[in-house]
Amino acid sequence: MQETKYNISQGNMISKKVILTGSFGVGKTSLFNQFIYNKFSDKYLTTIGVKVNKKVINVDGNDLSLLLWDIAGEVSQDKVPTSYFLGASGIIYVFDLTRPATFRNIEKDIQYLNSIISGGVIKVVGNKVDLIDLQNKEEILTQVPYDVDILTSAKTGENVEDMFSLLGKNLIS
Amino acid sequence: MTIDENKISEEEVHLLKIKEILLKEDREELSILRKKLEDEEAFNKRLTPYIEKHIEDLKVNFPDQYNEMVSKIFDEKLMNSRQEIIDLLSPSIGIMIKKYISMQFESLKEGIDNQVKNTFSAKTWKTKFTSKFYGVKESDLILKEMDKYQIQEVYLIQRNSGLLFGSASKSVNLDQDVIAGMLTAIKSFAEDAFQQGAQDLDMIEYGTYKILMQNFKTYYLALAITGSLSAADKDEISNNVLSFADRYLGKSISNIDEKIMEEYSKYLNEHFINTNARNQI
Ligand SMILES: Nc1nc2c(ncn2[C@@H]2O[C@H](COP(=O)(O)OP(=O)(O)OP(=O)(O)O)[C@@H](O)[C@H]2O)c(=O)[nH]1
Ligand SMILES: [Mg+2]
Numbered sequence: 001m002q003e004t005k006y007n008i009s010q011g012n013m014i015s016k017k018v019i020l021t022g023s024f025g026v027g028k029t030s031l032f033n034q035f036i037y038n039k040f041s042d043k044y045l046t047t048i049g050v051k052v053n054k055k056v057i058n059v060d061g062n063d064l065s066l067l068l069w070d071i072a073g074e075v076s077q078d079k080v081p082t083s084y085f086l087g088a089s090g091i092i093y094v095f096d097l098t099r100p101a102t103f104r105n106i107e108k109d110i111q112y113l114n115s116i117i118s119g120g121v122i123k124v125v126g127n128k129v130d131l132i133d134l135q136n137k138e139e140i141l142t143q144v145p146y147d148v149d150i151l152t153s154a155k156t157g158e159n160v161e162d163m164f165s166l167l168g169k170n171l172i173s
Numbered sequence: 174m175t176i177d178e179n180k181i182s183e184e185e186v187h188l189l190k191i192k193e194i195l196l197k198e199d200r201e202e203l204s205i206l207r208k209k210l211e212d213e214e215a216f217n218k219r220l221t222p223y224i225e226k227h228i229e230d231l232k233v234n235f236p237d238q239y240n241e242m243v244s245k246i247f248d249e250k251l252m253n254s255r256q257e258i259i260d261l262l263s264p265s266i267g268i269m270i271k272k273y274i275s276m277q278f279e280s281l282k283e284g285i286d287n288q289v290k291n292t293f294s295a296k297t298w299k300t301k302f303t304s305k306f307y308g309v310k311e312s313d314l315i316l317k318e319m320d321k322y323q324i325q326e327v328y329l330i331q332r333n334s335g336l337l338f339g340s341a342s343k344s345v346n347l348d349q350d351v352i353a354g355m356l357t358a359i360k361s362f363a364e365d366a367f368q369q370g371a372q373d374l375d376m377i378e379y380g381t382y383k384i385l386m387q388n389f390k391t392y393y394l395a396l397a398i399t400g401s402l403s404a405a406d407k408d409e410i411s412n413n414v415l416s417f418a419d420r421y422l423g424k425s426i427s428n429i430d431e432k433i434m435e436e437y438s439k440y441l442n443e444h445f446i447n448t449n450a451r452n453q454i
Contacts, residue, residue, distance in 0.1 A: 013431045015350070017334040049362060052335070052354030067336060067354050081365035084358065087334025 013063040016171050022094035023102040024073030027127040030154030032070040040155050047072040059168040090121040090167050097126045106146040121170040126151045322400035327445045328353050329437050331392050336429050339437025341446045387414045417444045
């Protein structure tokens, strides 16, 4: 008789669902790829539907298994099935620091997301920080109508790990 | 016209007489016209050519003149009654699909029946004997023997989040968490896109795999199956899933951790995978 394999564990790792959302082209997939595979590409391949992947991170000595849902960016929220967000413990809302159109509706969007996953953690992330210089940074941030949690670059990897750790901490506490 | 001379003055009588003389011709013409108008048949006869001409005209020019207006009305009506149209169409589309499938099945069976006629192996004779004895069609028996279904993998998944409670499979598979997530995404998408009442997606076919899904309130079970599945097989699997749920899934779970996953994976393995392997020896 053949031996059957099933999950075997050492610690007691918790699993959490996390969604990457935001307008198209802001760099959700790039952040996902940088975080999971340490890779970046200049090519833009728009995400169709959704891609799910997993990464285990360590938060204060505990393993946490993040199931990341990278969903296609849509200009209007009602094109994304609401059910994708259900059961998510965390949401990463990404916008592009170089495209004001991607942060103009941030307030409305966050309000909507809060209504779907009440009590979940939402992080607001300004991406493509490598494309703006220091002077512009302050200027742009004053235009963003919401508190930004962290600025990242999927290209250089700046703050990518930190962003997920920050989220992880919030998910566990 | 007669004049009542008792009631009106002399002057008036004169006036009327003058009127009569002056207007005589006009009055006659008027009465002829009136007659013509009152004679329906004659009137129609005269009018018909004009109406016909107008209709001809409309036939040629209607699209130009009214197209926009009509299509706007039509669009609006269509939009407003989308649901009714879907309701109206879906049963007949369903029937068409069913017909097509049963036709395909018939021809498949015909092919097998022919093969049976032409083969005289010992096995065929044995099958023939069994079929005579039990009254089952030979082709059914052969089909069954060839392709008994096998449960290759089983997943117990939290319904909303797509997080894995546990899984078991016949072969090593490292990506169970990811598969559970993607399955849930596909399921959500399909249920969202083809919203029809409260229908759930219950089967996906992928290559030689069929993935059967059975929903419960907060979780669902997904079974990856190879081989052919008859309605009776599906029933059998469904009952098997129900007995699993009855036995192990009483309590609700909010936090999924490794201990829980290990426990459920063990149950799944014992209930679906190893039992299955044992039965086949
Ligand atoms: N310079 C720079 N370019 C970036 C960065 N992140 C993403 N890009 C580029 O921006 C483009 C879009 O990136 P994606 O990651 O595909 O964007 P997305 O949000 O997944 O887009 P959709 O899937 O269409 O919603 C690509 O050409 C990336 O190379 C960044 O941090 N810096
Ligand atoms: Mg993408």
